[in-house]
Amino acid sequence: MEGHTDSITSMVLDEFILITGSDDHSIRLWNMRNFTPSGVVGTHAEAIQDMILIKESGLLVACS
Numbered sequence: 001m002e003g004h005t006d007s008i009t010s011m012v013l014d015e016f017i018l019i020t021g022s023d024d025h026s027i028r029l030w031n032m033r034n035f036t037p038s039g040v041v042g043t044h045a046e047a048i049q050d051m052i053l054i055k056e057s058g059l060l061v062a063c064s
Helices: none
Strands: 008-014 017-022 024-030 036-043 051-054 060-063
Touching: 008 051, 017 051
Parallel strands: none
Antiparallel strands: 008 017, 017 024, 024 036, 051 060
């Protein structure tokens, strides 16, 4: 699985989607059925240190 350009610092899993945060300031989505990238959830001003997945009203990822 290639995509991040720096260390992965956090991960959350929702059934068949892996969400990773990195020191490269990005959050990426991965399809775990075939281990392919599914997209980038924007770029942030700083490295991603932590993430939480909230599934109560759909799918929400919060990061810091």
